[in-house]
Amino acid sequence: MAEAKQTHSSSPDRKTLARLGESVRSRLARDPGIYRVPVDAAEIYAVGGFLDAHECAHVIRLIDAVARPSELVRDEAYKNYRTSFSGDVDQADPVVKAIERRLSDLIGIDLSWGETVQGQRYYPGQEFKEHCDWFDTRQPYWEDELRRGGQRSWTAMVYLNTVEEGGTTDFPRIEVSIPPQAGALLLWNNNLPDGTVNWDTMHAALPVVRGVKYVITKWFRGRPWG
Ligand SMILES: O=C(O)CCC(=O)C(=O)O
Numbered sequence: 522m523a524e525a526k527q528t529h530s531s532s533p534d535r536k537t538l539a540r541l542g543e544s545v546r547s548r549l550a551r552d553p554g555i556y557r558v559p560v561d562a563a564e565i566y567a568v569g570g571f572l573d574a575h576e577c578a579h580v581i582r583l584i585d586a587v588a589r590p591s592e593l594v595r596d597e598a599y600k601n602y603r604t605s606f607s608g609d610v611d612q613a614d615p616v617v618k619a620i621e622r623r624l625s626d627l628i629g630i631d632l633s634w635g636e637t638v639q640g641q642r643y644y645p646g647q648e649f650k651e652h653c654d655w656f657d658t659r660q661p662y663w664e665d666e667l668r669r670g671g672q673r674s675w676t677a678m679v680y681l682n683t684v685e686e687g688g689t690t691d692f693p694r695i696e697v698s699i700p701p702q703a704g705a706l707l708l709w710n711n712n713l714p715d716g717t718v719n720w721d722t723m724h725a726a727l728p729v730v731r732g733v734k735y736v737i738t739k740w741f742r743g744r745p746w747g
């Protein structure tokens with residue numbers, strides 16, 4: 522992911538992404554239960570207690586049932602980038618469905634714009650190195666992604682447990698470090714207000730030192746996904 526500015530012309534969903542940024546931003550601003558991480562360069566929000574203890578325990582069991590070594594199939598060069606185990610959790614599960622519904626109501630984006638909910642498990646030493654969730658439109662994979670929903674707009678991630686040590690989600694460019702807290706939702710806009718990609722959303726899951734870390738993630742697109 523060598524850095525070179527992506528141009529406006531390479532962001533075909535720019536206008537939609539800008540609109541989506543604005544609609545979610547104003548919706549979240551009206552909700553007193555939502556905390557905006559105090560940085561200007563990126564829009565990052567946190568919501569404590571988004572899931573209760575039962576939901577967390579249940580989804581952890583679903584992840585254990587499907588977790589396999591993560592593959593970053595898109596790019597061989599990034600093979601050791603993501604050493605966690607991951608998998609798509611059972612999408613028909615009623616608890617998963619209820620969580621997705623709650624998320625969609627919170628941010629006001631239709632669920633059909635979101636990718637399948639993915640679960641991840643990190644054991645000590647496992648990590649996901651620095652990356653941005655938005656797609657690099659210069660890469661070969663982009664042609665497929667363009668057809669199936671286009672650029673990623675918002676990332677929603679829920680920590681399912683509190684990790685004994687390590688496993689923070691760090692945004693190094695803006696010096697933000699989020700410690701996993703059971704049931705907390707972390708949300709961020711992968712784009713700038715003008716709808717172009719935001720490099721300052723670069724983030725990493727630091728290695729777990731003690732304990733295990735479980736998260737679920739749902740990535741929303743600029744258009745209906747699939
Ligand atoms: O596990 C984390 O803290 C971050 C995960 C992440 O960045 C991702 O799945 O895209």
Ligand SMILES: [Fe+2]
Pocket residue numbers: 652653654724
């Ligand atoms: Fe990520």
